[in-house]
Amino acid sequence: MSLRDEESFELRNEKLARLRTRGVDPYPPRFHRTHTSEAATQTFVEWERAGAAGEPPTVVAAGRMTAQRDMGKATFVDLRDGSGKIQVYLKSDVLGEKAYAGLRDLDLGDFLGVRGSLFRTRAGEVTVEAAEYTLLAKSLQPLPEKWHGLVDTETRYRQRYLDLIANDDVRQLFALRSAIIDAIRRFMVGRGFMEVETPVLMPEAGGAAANPFVTHHEALDRDLYLRIAMELHLKRLIVGGYDRVFEIGRIFRNEGISTKHNPEFTMMESYEAYADYNDVAAMVEELVSWVAKETLGTTLVPFDDGTIDLAPPWRRLTVHDALKEYAGVDLEHYRRDEPGLRTLVRDMGIDAAPDAGWAKLVDELLSAAVEPKLLQPTFLMDYPAPLSPLAKRKPDNPDLVERFEPFGGGLELGNAYTELNDPVDQRQRFLEQARRKAAGEREVEMLDEDFLLALEHGMPPCGGLGIGIDRLVMLLSGKRSIREIILFPQLRSK
């Protein structure tokens, strides 16, 4: 349902026509203000503080009219701009009767410019006493009503501009999101990482196990995939000699939509030569706690009923130990017993796919029995190799890889590992994935010959990281739905 009111629309169009008849341009091309609403208030406060000598300051301000209090021969209106709002006092004897009567053709939602001197009302509010006013843009649709604001979720998402107008907390939330991304960028650049851009359109969608979107290039007459990760391109740049690169960008995965998943989402990936996953873990806990301090002023984040402390060091827990602690499962007993593990998983009431292999079963166990319990920030470390075809094996146990995932608030925040730089092992791991695909598994890593060619030229030891920006914003803002922190989330088309 869209917020549209035919009756108001017609009335407002009539006013628009009247304005034009009177020679008023309802959409003038420009208006130069001297002060934002915030600056205007500030200017007056400073003038008062300096002794309020002489004439009060004069300002030219502008904004959307969000309230109108008509007292007969005088009217108060609120003008809201990006910095806040300022009250304007319009008086018949100051403006002249004709100009004052012109207010009748204005509506809530119109943009106005005003020029006038500042004063403080009886109630103490800094206010512009308008010497003149100018219509800057006529609004033909009514705004959401002021008491209850806009609550309807569908309208809030489909007409996000109304959500932003009506709900100040939403405005602040997306400003926070922007600040978080800005802080991440500053952190990475401060550490000597270079920001790069790599292709979104790819001949093969690699770097993760996910279902891609397919599109078609007309001139080349070939299908292309929207990227599901940046990994394979960024590692080529490490091969190319950059020691530290990162990218913040959109990733697309053709999968289910939920409160934790949007088909397009924002990822930050970084790769650092001569680092391993322990170095990356240290960087992640510093990054997240620093970003929290920069944007929220604290590392203590309220989430659900509790508080999450993002200050380093974060708990480090191997997958093996986590399963023992949270699920009461000792993987040692099932090391070579896939049917036994499957039975156990089933008995725990976890719905695993019938074709799930040993590693996948471990993954299911983690998702169901461990991850939701990881409220305080935790690194889950050392994953089974078959789940991680791009990660380097642990030297003392080739069944495991040097990989960790950071968790907080029960949310998976990212993924990191010591990058596999052995081109022979990498080829074998791709082939193993291909075997699993042939055996019926849907989402596996695709073999990428160009990437292998790059690795064959030699890649230094390297630590890589992917952080889900949306999940991080959820954690830092305490929001449990990803749709609340994406401006225009994917919805069904109407």
Place this chain on the structure above:
RNA sequence: GGGCCGUUAGCUCAGCGGUAGAGCUCCGGACUUUUAAUCCGGGAGUCGAGGGUUCGAAUCCCUCACGGCCCUCCA
């Protein structure tokens, strides 16, 4: 893909077999320091769409659409 809940005026909601309601918005009137301005008066609806049951449906039943939550899926 499955389950549960929801959809009534522009907004926020009540009504749940017998004449479609409230507050705010909106419209008209009064008011030159209001700020949820106040006071007086007024308009407002295919009750999400379609079908069925009934003398009679916003209300009960079925189908569909959209949304929310939970599963499934998904690093």
